[in-house]
Amino acid sequence: MIRGPQKYKQAMARAAWGSVTPPLTIFSPRSGLYTEPVRTQKIHFSVAAMLDGGQRRYDPSLEVLGGGLDSYLPAFKTLNRPYDAFPVVGWNRHVETISASFFRSVPGVRLRRECLRTKDDGAVALDWVSGDDRQLGADSPVLILLPGLTGGSEDSYVRHMLVRARSNGMRVVVFNSRGCADSPVTTAQFYSASFTEDLRQVVAHVANRYPNANLYAVGWSLGANILVRYLGQESHACPLSGAVSLCNPFNLVIADEDFRKGFNIVYDITLANALRRIFKKHTLLFEDIGGEFNIPLAANAKSVREFDDGLTRVSFGFKSVDDYYSNSSSSDSIKHVCTPLLCIQVIFLYRLSYDMNNLNI
Numbered sequence: 346m347i348r349g350p351q352k353y354k355q356a357m358a359r360a361a362w363g364s365v366t367p368p369l370t371i372f373s374p375r376s377g378l379y380t381e382p383v384r385t386q387k388i389h390f391s392v393a394a395m396l397d398g399g400q401r402r403y404d405p406s407l408e409v410l411g412g413g414l415d416s417y418l419p420a421f422k423t424l425n426r427p428y429d430a431f432p433v434v435g436w437n438r439h440v441e442t443i444s445a446s447f448f449r450s451v452p453g454v455r456l457r458r459e460c461l462r463t464k465d466d467g468a469v470a471l472d473w474v475s476g477d478d479r480q481l482g483a484d485s486p487v488l489i490l491l492p493g494l495t496g497g498s499e500d501s502y503v504r505h506m507l508v509r510a511r512s513n514g515m516r517v518v519v520f521n522s523r524g525c526a527d528s529p530v531t532t533a534q535f536y537s538a539s540f541t542e543d544l545r546q547v548v549a550h551v552a553n554r555y556p557n558a559n560l561y562a563v564g565w566s567l568g569a570n571i572l573v574r575y576l577g578q579e580s581h582a583c584p585l586s587g588a589v590s591l592c593n594p595f596n597l598v599i600a601d602e603d604f605r606k607g608f609n610i611v612y613d614i615t616l617a618n619a620l621r622r623i624f625k626k627h628t629l630l631f632e633d634i635g636g637e638f639n640i641p642l643a644a645n646a647k648s649v650r651e652f653d654d655g656l657t658r659v660s661f662g663f664k665s666v667d668d669y670y671s672n673s674s675s676s677d678s679i680k681h682v683c684t685p686l687l688c689i690q691v692i693f694l695y696r697l698s699y700d701m702n703n704l705n706i
Contacts, residue, residue, distance in 0.1 A: 397411040439608050445501070452504045456519075460529060461550055469543050470521040470528035471550075477516050484557040485487060486586075488515045489547065491568030493592075493617035494649070497526025502660070506563060516558070520547050520555040522568075524623040533622070533630045534660045537653075538567055539673035548575075552584050559586040569593035569688075577678025577684060587685040596669035596678075599615045601650055613648050620652045621645070631656075 424530035430436055432442040455475035460468050488510045492503050498519035507517045521528040522536040522543065536543060554562055562585055564572035569590040574582055594600035604613045624631075624643055631640050640654030650666060680684075 346484060349627065363571040371481045382487075391647075402684065426550065431596070439611075443614075449501045451499070451501045452508045454504060454507060456498060457550030463543055465532060465542075466535070467523055467534060467543070468529045469523055469547065470526060471520040471547065472521060472526070474511055474517055477511075481514070481516050483555060485514060485516045485555075486559045487555055488517045488550055489551060489560065489562040490517065490519045491544070491564035491567050491572050492519070492521070492525065492561060494517060494616055495525055495623060496565065496568070497528070499523040499526055500542065501622055502565065511528065515561075516555070518551065520544065520568075530627040530630065533634055535657070537657050537661045537669070539574070539661055539663075540569050541571055541578060544571055544575050545579075548584055560584060561587045562588075563589045563591065564593070565591045570597070571674070573675035573682065573686070573688075574673075574678045576684050577675070577681035579684075580681045581683045583684045585684050588687070590675075590686060590688040593675060593688060595674060597674045598667070601670055604649065613650075617646045617648050617652055620649065624652075624656070 431441070431677060434441050440512035457471040458473045459471040459473065459481050461471055462468055475578055489507060490498075492498075492500055496503065497509075498504070498521055501517060507519065510517050519526075520543075524530045534549075548560065548562075564570075570593055572588055572589050573593060576585070576588060579585075599677055605608055621644065626638075628644065631638065634640065637659045638660075639655035643652050646652035646656075653669060654666040658664075658666050662671070663672065
């Protein structure tokens with residue numbers, strides 16, 4: 346395990362990156378990196394020092410234990426290469442994020458939708474690649490994709506991962522949470538960072554359909570938080586053969602604080618707008634609902650926090666929105682994960698995308 350002082354645990358929620366495998370391996374950034382604009386090259390040299398000439402020369406802020414480092418990091422060959430930011434848009438993380446949202450292509454893929462009824466009479470939508478049953482064997486590995494908050498199978502980042510995995514012979518299914526990507530909503534409950542039961546049923550359903558296949562999962566952002574919580578809860582009994590967590594907030598309390606600072610407010614407003622749009626399609630389900638629900642607050646939420654306070658935390662039985670965030674963070678679950686898990690934060694997504702494509706899983 347690679348650990349730093351207590352403040353590095355907070356850094357994980359902001360800009361850390363990592364790899365978690367049995368034995369558990371976590372990488373924490375050097376002091377101060379997460380408070381500055383992301384500069385990948387700084388961390389690149391820190392990593393290169395670990396790999397240079399096969400000798401272990403770690404940054405003094407890191408504590409190193411376990412064997413996951415030697416097992417997996419050597420596969421990421423591009424970590425030893427100089428980092429050259431993509432021209433114009435790559436110099437700033439916000440410019441890069443916004444540019445991708447407007448200009449990144451959306452691969453055309455024919456999908457076949459399957460609606461799965463959950464135990465509480467809810468429903469989720471599973472989008473499979475059309476024609477895979479004819480083209481792939483019954484033992485082909487299956488990849489379950491968990492998009493981020495309000496995301497679904499129509500999003501460009503999901504489609505690109507789907508296409509890349511499909512080109513490597515994997516059967517891919519996108520797990521659209523309740524209300525996302527026009528997934529049906531049949532009860533007065535959406536989904537949350539704490540709720541893993543829908544994912545548990547999806548994994549069981551896929552495993553039952555393809556009993557001879559290895560199952561894997563990739564989650565982004567809130568989807569990654571849900572995935573890691575599920576892995577921790579299942580622990581040794583988890584049916585997945587491996588998983589990847591991308592841009593996981595890990596600690597939702599810290600993520601909530603950061604969401605309300607600086608330029609991050611733009612993302613907060615954007616996600617709140619997306620949540621309101623999903624909610625307004627299903628307002629009839631919440632008419633005359635009693636209890637602590639604050640439907641006007643959720644319907645007019647200007648931030649994710651307001652939406653969670655008015656609706657999400659009440660739906661899932663939390664006393665307050667802070668109680669919801671405190672008890673829904675995957676940072677509390679990761680120590681129980683026994684499935685091979687790779688955690689990658691945003692600063693390394695582009696660099697590691699090529700290496701991940703060449704891992705033998």
